[in-house]
Amino acid sequence: MSDDAKNVPPRPLSPPRALPPTRVLSGIQPTGRFHWGNYFGAIRQYIELQSVGESYFFIADLHALTTVREPERLRAFVRDAALDLVALGLDPVHAALFVQSDVPEVTELTWLLMTVTPMGLLERCHAFKDKKSRGMAADAGLFTYPVLMSADILAYDATIVPVGEDQVQHIEVCRDLAGTFNHLYGEVFTLPKPRLVEAGARVPGTDGQKMSKSYENTIEVFEEPSVQKKKIMRITTDSRPLEEPKEPEGDHLFDLFSLFAPAAEREAMAALYRRGGFGYGDVKKALVAAAADFFADARRRRAELAADPGTIDAILARGAERARAKAGDVLSRAKRACGLSRLPAQPAGGKA
Numbered sequence: 001m002s003d004d005a006k007n008v009p010p011r012p013l014s015p016p017r018a019l020p021p022t023r024v025l026s027g028i029q030p031t032g033r034f035h036w037g038n039y040f041g042a043i044r045q046y047i048e049l050q051s052v053g054e055s056y057f058f059i060a061d062l063h064a065l066t067t068v069r070e071p072e073r074l075r076a077f078v079r080d081a082a083l084d085l086v087a088l089g090l091d092p093v094h095a096a097l098f099v100q101s102d103v104p105e106v107t108e109l110t111w112l113l114m115t116v117t118p119m120g121l122l123e124r125c126h127a128f129k130d131k132k133s134r135g136m137a138a139d140a141g142l143f144t145y146p147v148l149m150s151a152d153i154l155a156y157d158a159t160i161v162p163v164g165e166d167q168v169q170h171i172e173v174c175r176d177l178a179g180t181f182n183h184l185y186g187e188v189f190t191l192p193k194p195r196l197v198e199a200g201a202r203v204p205g206t207d208g209q210k211m212s213k214s215y216e217n218t219i220e221v222f223e224e225p226s227v228q229k230k231k232i233m234r235i236t237t238d239s240r241p242l243e244e245p246k247e248p249e250g251d252h253l254f255d256l257f258s259l260f261a262p263a264a265e266r267e268a269m270a271a272l273y274r275r276g277g278f279g280y281g282d283v284k285k286a287l288v289a290a291a292a293d294f295f296a297d298a299r300r301r302r303a304e305l306a307a308d309p310g311t312i313d314a315i316l317a318r319g320a321e322r323a324r325a326k327a328g329d330v331l332s333r334a335k336r337a338c339g340l341s342r343l344p345a346q347p348a349g350g351k352a
C-alpha cells in the first residue's frame, strides 16, 4: 500500500441505516385499584420500555366513564392510579404520564376515525360482546370504545403498545382503521404493534379464569397484606389427595407463584408438584411471602408519594403538556389530509 493510501480513512461500505423511531404508548383504566394482571401483563412492561424511545402512558378516564358513574370515585381512582404507577417505577423523567381527558385532541381524532369504522368490526370485538352477554347495559360509549382506543394510540404515532392478551384484538382494530384512513387520505398514521410478555399475557385470577375486576377474582397490588393473604388462601385448587403427584403447568396457583419466584424457586416448586406429598396450603403460604417481598419497596415508595400530593399533580400536568404537543401535531396532520382544515395536506414524509 502506498503512503498516500495509508492516510485515507477507510470508507464505510454503506451509510448506517437509520432505525425507525420507537414510540411506546399504553393506557390503563382507573376502574378500581390495579391488580396483579395489570402489573404483570402491562405495567411491568411500561417500566421496562419507558426509556427505549419516546414513551407515553396514560390513565384512561374517558374509557372508565363507561363503567364508573360516581364522580368522586372516578377522581379517587385516577389519583390512585397515578400514585400506583409512579410507586411501581414509572419515571416521569423518561415517560409522559398523563390523564386521557387532559388531551382533548384525542376525542376529536376519535370522530375522524369513527367515520371510517365499519359497524361490523365493532360488533365483533370480544370485550363488547362479553360485557353485553353478562347483561351490562351496552351504550354507544362501550360499543365505540375501540375507536377511542385507536385514537389514543394513533395520536402519538405509537409504534409499540405493551398490553396483556385481552387488548390485542383492539390493537388490530386500530391497525385496521389506520390502514383504511391511510388508504383514503395518504400516509397519515403510523401502524402500531402490540407487545406481550409470555409469562404475564394472561394472568389467572383466584378462580383460574383471567384475572379481571369484572370477574371479582383479583388480587390487588397494594391492598392490605391481611386482605391479600385471605384471598390467596381462598384460591381454588383441586381436591386430589396430598400424596398424588401433580402437573404444575396449567395449575393457576403454580402460575401465580411463578410470576413472583425466581427461576430456581419456580423449578423447585415444580419438582415438589411432580413428586407429590405436599399440600396446596404450603404453596399458598409461599405465594403470600413472595408477593409481599416483591412489592415491599413499591409499597414504601407509595406511602411517601401519597404524603406529597403536589408531586403527582405536577407530574400529570407536565405529562399532559408533552402529550398535547404530540397529539396536536398528529391531529392537524389528519385534519389537513381529510379536508377539515383550510390548509392543504402535508406532503408525504410530513409525519412528525
Ligand code: TYM
Pocket (backbone or CB within 6 Å): 025, 026, 027, 028, 029, 030, 037, 038, 039, 040, 041, 042, 043, 060, 063, 148, 149, 152, 153, 161, 162, 163, 164, 165, 166, 167, 170, 200, 201, 202, 203, 204, 210, 211, 212
Ligand atoms: P385495562 O384497564 O382493562 O387493563 C390495563 C392493562 O392490563 C392488562 N391486563 C392483563 N394482563 C394480563 N393478565 C390479566 N389478567 C390482565 N388484566 C388486564 C390489559 O391487557 C391492559 O394492557 N382498553 C384498555 C385501556 C386502554 C388502552 C388504550 C390500552 C385505553 N386506551 C390504548 C392500550 C392503548 C383497557 O381496558 O385496559
